[in-house]
Amino acid sequence: MGRKKTYEYCPFSITFFLVLCIFLGLQARKGKDMNMEQWSVGGRGFGSLLMFFLLAGEMFTTYTFLGASGGAYRAGMPTALYAFNCFYFVIAYWLLPPIWKYAKQNNVISQSDFYEKKYNSKPLGVLVAVISIIAVIPYLVMQLKGLGIIVSEASYGSISPHMAIVIGVSAVTIYVTVSGMHGAAWTAIIKDILILSVVVFMGIYFPLHYYDGIQPMFEAINTAKHEMLIFPKQGLSISWFISATIMTALAFYMFPHMLAGVFSAKSAKSLRVNAGIMPIYQVIIVFSILIGFSAILQAPNLKGPDTDLALFKMAKMSFDPWFVGMIGAAGAMAALIPSSLVLTATATIISKNIYKVWKPQTTDQQLARLTRLLVPVVAIVTLYFTFNGGDTILTLYLMSYSFMTQLFPALFFSLWKKNPVTVQGASAGMIVSIVIVAYLTITEKSIATFFPSLPQVIKDLDIGLAVLIINIVVTLGVSILTRKSITIVKGNTDISDPA
């Protein structure tokens, strides 16, 4: 019973890192004149290193921590490999520099701004803003729910999920309101270091401790559950893997907070360098996956949503409470720091792309103040949905990536020398595809429901990618019909058309 006392230390490790986070987040604004550009995109002054932590920070979320290990535990290899997506970086390499360049020349500070200026249409900016907010709030809610689970697990139930979420959100709201993008970037550094050490350590320790090595572990799994180590013939098949990989990669940089991160780069070159070194960083997810695999035979009885707790189950079986507390702190940060980036971007979009369109006479100073006041408002709305959202939020979350993918065609074509897409085409494509995605997700239909006779390879295709094809057809089709009313966009930077 002597160990019971040590449980009390857990909340301390979590609190310590939380305070450190607030401190770093607040001091990040020092010496900066906080105008709108500084607050929203860090004055476009982030070099390769800070960019690296900021964008990498987005990859290391609760997903890396609980999702990747839980996925490996639940479905084995297919979901585990889904976590390594090389496609992200190839897209980043080609697409981000021209996007950044246009943003710098035209003072773009939010993702909706980009569409608004490229297509010279305020309504399109509003449409993109609304779609993004619908996609991003559930994302935020899921991060917070993750946070609640992590902290209450790591503190052996002494901190309730509700309390953890409220405290976490308050902390983030404070430093985001004050420091904006600067706060998000600086806290990302400490978060990454903490997660890195915790995940790498556990990923090596569990296989060695429970199986005497990594190969013996996989051999044991291969003997007991061979199907966990290969792609099945249908369902999570290779065709699912490929289409889902492409779909997430296309959606990834469309998220408003990701593009805001991109805008804060100092140069186009720092973005390309970033795309080159980021894959190495991703290798760290291997360790998270090893944790998940190690749990398959050691903690075999987790069911349903509990599978995402495979990592904590293993940690509690193996370590002292103070160390479990450290893991909890790392996990809590994995949820909070991406949330701070999302809050910054969402507040910017609401004020700049919705409020300003509604009240065009707002001055820049008023706008900057409004944006910061919106942070606590968005935080409170998110809290409300976290506690009262129920299944609706989960459904919306499932849709969020497919939603963001649908913003891709309009952005991609706008980077061409001669943009073949008109405002009408872009809006029609987005609206049609988003209605289809929403309908299919809500009614839980897949390609197989409509075309049961198609070969399995096509039936397993990711739904977001399938709808993307419809989207492109509608976008180009409507554009051709409305070509006469095309507005020529000035100052167009372009990428050479790869086709």
Add this chain to the structure above:
Amino acid sequence: MNKRILIFILTLIPALGSLVVINRVEPYVLGLPFVLFWAICWVVLTSLFLVSANKLQALDGEEEDL
């Protein structure tokens, strides 16, 4: 102009290569099932290819252009 095509191909290889899935457990490499090892290989190769593409592009002085 030729360099441009080369750079493009350099970045295309990892994208396509990483999507080819070798669906088998054996042989184990570095203790990992082959399919997992294969995926990790492509993550590292992506980095290699992109960094070389960036080097070439910098040599070409095309930095601001693309």
